[in-house]
Amino acid sequence: MATAELVLGLLSRDPAHGYDVKRGHDAWFPDGRPLAFGQVYTTLGRLERDGLVEVVDKTSGGGPDRTVYALTDKGRKHLADWLSDPVPPAWGSADEVLRKLVAAIRTGGDAAAFLARQRASHLRRIRELRETPTEDDPTSPLVREYIVAHLDADLRWLDSALEHLSEQKETRP
Structure with missing residues (x-):
């Protein structure tokens, strides 16, 4: 920041x-x-x-x-x-969720369980943001909308990662 x-x-x-x-x-x-x-x-x-x-x-x-x-x-x-000055897209940075997932997979941890817990955490946060009234200023709804949109994008990625793990498990002998 x-x-x-x-x-x-x-x-x-x-x-x-x-x-x-x-x-x-x-x-x-x-x-x-x-x-x-x-x-x-x-x-x-x-x-x-x-x-x-x-x-x-x-x-x-x-x-x-x-x-x-x-x-x-x-x-x-x-x-x-x-x-x-526009903010450069952060395509190359790995955030903590991705780091934990890779570590879980590489160390034999339960990656699917991690993803499920992370998904539940994201859903809780979205629910909190939607249920809590925004401050009475013009920027609070914009900030909240930005956070929810990013959490929603993360949820789509978490679902995709879970699907990928399931597919890999099915194709292994």
Whole structure:
């Protein structure tokens, strides 16, 4: 995930401190993994080092220091360039489901049982996403639709893999 660029996007409207960046990210992607505070501050530090953000205010009101960051012109250009660049298809990357399946087959594990469990997990997640109301903003339904479409594509692949395993089992002596 392009965490740095998402942080730039979150700062594109107004300067903010790390807590607001984290809260904004989690609001943008309510069905995804929350952004860790450590990752926020590490990313902000790198962005500042690279001249993409700058510190515009530091306050401490009895608690921890609050450093407020803003985009620089270089940061705005970087964000615009990132947004205009299409994402390359990930045809060559093997995700964990594929890695586990190959490992199960190669080590004599129960690949069919693994695929069945994975399929059930995907179906549960799709059901959760469809039954939980979306946030009241224009992007939440788009994010959810994207996740469901990918899970659905994975389900079709899982079914195909199960069929392939069954066919191989039938043709073996």
